[in-house]
Amino acid sequence: MTGLKDGSAKDEKGRQFNCPNCGATVEVALAQSKSITCKSCNSLIDLSAGIGGELRHAEQDEPVRPLIPLGTVGQLEGLAWQVVGFQHRMGQEPGDDEQFGWEEYLLYNARRGFSFLVDATDGWSLVKPVTGAPALASNGQSASYQGTTFKQQYAYKAETTYVAGEFYWQVQRGQKTDNRDFASGKQLLSMEQSRNEITWSAGAKIDSDTVAKAFRLEDQKDLLKRSDAAPFTAARSIGIIPIIVILIVILIVLSLLSRCSRCDPRVENCSSTTARSSGGSWGGSSSGGGHK
Template sequence: MADQASGAQRRWRAACPNCGAPVEFASAASASAVCGFCRSTLLRDGDTLERIGQSAEIFEDYSPLQLGSTGRWMGSGFAVVGRVQRGSELGNWNEWHLLFDAGDKPRVAWLSEDNGQFVLSLEAPLAEAPPLNLQPGLPLTLAGQRWQVAAVVDAAVRAAEGELPRVPRTGRVVELRNPQDEVGSLEFREDGPPVWSVGRGVQLADLALQGLRTTAEGESIAEAKFVGRSIACPSCGAPLEPKLSQSRSMVCAQCQAVVDLPSGDAKALGFTPQPQGLPPLIPLGRTGTLALAGGKPESWTVVGYQERCDIPEDAEDEQSFWREYLLYNRLAGFAFLVDTREGWSLVRTLTGAPGQGRGGVSWQGRNYAQRWVYGAKTTHVLGEFYWPVRLEDRVQVTDFASPDGQYLLSREQQGPEVTWSAGQTLPATAVQKAFGLSAPAAQFARDASAFKSSGGTLLRNIIIGIFLVVLLFALLRACSSDDCQRYKDSFGENSTEYQQCRASARSGGYYGSGNSGGSYGGYSSGGGGHK
């Protein structure tokens, strides 16, 4: 064994008790490590190492980070010294163990990576015992702050490497979010009290990272646009070539089967067939310049497309349809461009969660009123996605809007996870100009004023709406022309909206302009927002 100083940190080295290879600890606070040669899981006890198990091989996930990468955060330097790969029914994610430059006390820090987003968290003592029966969506006061429970999962340890503060264990993980845009994490362990950490979202570009992984051409994986792997479609055999390292699902361009992408270079096995659909208004691969709310204009590429609809409570209810374009920027991550008959909007998932506000919820000093509550599902997809896409998967959606209708919030819950997203309406002309589209102007002319909140006039609007429905129904029965012309003009002759309107007219029903849900769509990832 050897114990040597390295700056203010004390580095400690010993031989692996299984294979004899050197195992080094850069921090006195680290109590566990995985041998880089034989994959033995080791427990440090004073000046001895004990082998307590065997870690699985790290699966290839094309993360830009690697052991030995360095960076800076809040004025302090850090090094990446360990990694735990976890997984649950929501997907897989990385937790990178960071060792900061020595201070008065060693800090246990993590950089959690999932869906192209990163959260940097610091572990902290927790003076109180958290409740055991936590449910997604419920409020919770913990560590002096008010939180919302965002996810409750049984997180398995898939693999681990490097130096760790403790032996990684499979167990329940609860994720919390608050209006301060923070993420809290509770890891319940059988061998001790829950591990508590608090963090917030970060951009890799702001961490001054060095020593990142590179592609075969020497380009940083964090900046690389294309991964360049090729997988055979399990449905028709055509080559699938995902362009993003984060992609977990992809639609075959030849047979349009929805394929689950494997980790690394394994074969794709799971797929779901779907019928051929119409091409989206904005082609896949098209790049346009748009600005997120409060941000600067950035270049976004369309990498995925999904058609969604609400789920009527009974056969008499009207059904709404909308389209969501998954956009990607290599430094900013992912965003959604949402196209509904009420207008266009650009949104992205939140790190935090809104708090209670006047008449609804509040986020970053702005109040939002609730508009719709409905079930929704995905009916058709194209391109690739950073979450496992499931056709017909159902989520519960609650939509909110600011009084002026310019700012939007959406809450989606699916199983053990709640995801919040925020966005801002866009003029149709801005979308058309950004992506250089030459489609008829009528197909972009959505009435964004419909997003406006009615404040305390909801009852009045309902009464007026009922009156208009009755009036328009009478006009519909008396009119012999094509009463669905406005849907044809706005969405095209082959659109879902126009075809359903025509079917409804032929059956003597009415396809109106009211909203039963799906007013501006759900913006969440549909799974995988944890961490």
């Protein structure tokens, strides 16, 4: 692992060991874990060689606090999932100077294994690693999986910038991958390619209220809202044409009120509230009658 330091694991008791950076006790909860972070100093520790000897670690400055705390248990799709890991990642599309960020929560269920709850600016999604590689089109613009064709939405380079918790793979801070995101309605398909392997995951979008309810965070649901729950503006909710009509009506009424206030009963009939028109426009009559 790039940027890791060697350290000794002392006073090991079962699945516990001392952090090679600060000496605090680190407890490993999952047998599959190959990486873990120290809760005291946030160091990322490599467990791929076991915890009985030398441990390598990487220090992490400026920790990122997850909105859903590690250890939280939530109900999604009728199953209890525990948050065991958290990643903050940054992405950049080719030819674009701007970067964007998102978070991934690693969820664990004893019967179903692992899933990912993804928090991005365009909404939340729940995805799982797939068995069997989807078929990628020759032009790379679409992929097929289980009879569904997904169209490519984004292609970008991704980098892991912060991690916390336990992971079933060897996580590296600064690890870079080439990513492609595909979609078919609410169904999602993602491909992530590193120097050594290609991994696929599939899932679907979920709304922020579902996330808040699942993890009992209703009191923080405003913090969990994303663009999937963005309020509509007045123009989008009722349409621009009705607004224009309303403005025209207001202007006509104001014009008529202004005319009546200037009306001199000695020279004209002030009882009429409409202007005469030969064109049959709104508020007038081609027959000369008044609209009351």
